[in-house]
Amino acid sequence: MYYSKRFFILLLTAFAGLAAATDTLAQSQTIASGQAATSGNFPKKLLLHKTFNFLEVIDESAVVRKEVKQNAVLRSLAQQYAGRAERALSSCQDATCYASALKWSDQEIASVTKELNSLYIKNKRFKKAVTKALQAESYHLKYKGEIDSTTIRKAWEDTALGLNHILDVYVGGTGARYPAIDSISFNTTDPEFLALLQQELQQNIHAQEALFYKLPLQAALGALELNGRDEAARYEPLQDGYNRKPYEASKRTVWNKYAYSMILVLGHGPEDPATALDEGGAHYCEVAAKMYKEGVAPFIVVSGGNVHPYKTPFNEAEEMKKYLVTNLGVPDEAVFIEPHARHTTTNLRNISRMIYSFNMPDQKPVLTLTNSDHSQHTLTISDRCMRELGYLPFRDMKKISDETNAFFPVPEALRVNPYEPLDP
Structure with a gap:
């Protein structure tokens, strides 16, 4: 019964102050740390x-x-x-x-x-x-x-x-x-x-x-x-803040040692405004941590913005990284955040963007990780991508297991989506 144990851990983390986490995750800039802009500070x-x-x-x-x-x-x-x-x-x-x-x-x-x-x-x-x-x-x-x-x-x-x-x-x-x-x-x-x-x-x-x-x-x-x-501007520039250490580590990575460039944990936004991290998200962080320690990929990337519920102060990617680093012992330099995606379509698109922006190999697949229903949806998401983005932000999506798929990035993912100003 991992849920009861995890619930206890999450409660302790919440009462300890989720925003503090550890010194290694401390942020110094308002936008880079993901805080909402205040009056006179709109980016x-x-x-x-x-x-x-x-x-x-x-x-x-x-x-x-x-x-x-x-x-x-x-x-x-x-x-x-x-x-x-x-x-x-x-x-x-x-x-x-x-x-x-x-x-x-x-x-x-x-x-x-x-x-x-x-x-x-x-x-x-x-x-x-x-x-x-x-x-x-x-x-x-x-x-x-x-x-x-x-x-x-x-x-x-x-x-x-x-x-x-x-x-x-x-x-x-x-x-x-x-x-x-x-x-x-x-x-x-x-x-x-x-x-x-x-x-x-x-x-x-x-x-x-x-x-x-x-x-x-x-x-x-x-x-x-x-x-x-101002959600689209939070955490920018992405290679700083929470991503500074993994970004520097990526420059030294021997990519041919790994089957995948990243293990992508898709966001699971809680609907309770007082909940920072959904239990499903925590569970798949645990699965990703195990896969990382087994050498499946050199990095974990957690993806999800300030989405559920409406105007939540909690960022899915930020909270998942905190959990991976502070609770599961994954090194800070092994976990990227993608803190802007609001939907599965943009989870995939934004990871493609990061790979090109961070000069990572685009000929190595990304492994997605989520529950079996979400994984199946991801496998069949092409029509929705065409409706909402106007193009496919990936290529060669295929099923690996009930909870994992693999895809390759495409440079067209860099194209702005005019109908998504909170994550263009």
């Missing part, structure tokens, strides 16, 4: 980089930014958008009205696409600068091909859809893919929320530049800030 730059990196590329290239700013059609779109925002301030009586006013229309998205493609084809300075910038950001991997006008179209459309989705969910209160965990924090008719929206919008209108994306970007990031939704 907009990090969220820009992770969620709207295409706009960051424009911002940071002087040539690209200048050409975009000088384009007459794009300047006109910026003015039209600002005028629509001004009218919303004087006429909107609820948040859904603001969301409708601030979203890009299909026609506007198409107009931006046309102008960016025209700049790419006809303007040699723009083409050279934007190609160099996108290559540096590995857009040829994200969109499976060389940098060209199609890459720019896809990157812009993903960006526009992402901006619109944030406004739908975190201003208008509609469209959350999983409302139980990802929905708005306010009633859309709440006078306090409306006042905050108005204040944010007024500040942004007065500070706007003649860049077509600035005001909608500020509106979307402001909506995330008002809702306290």
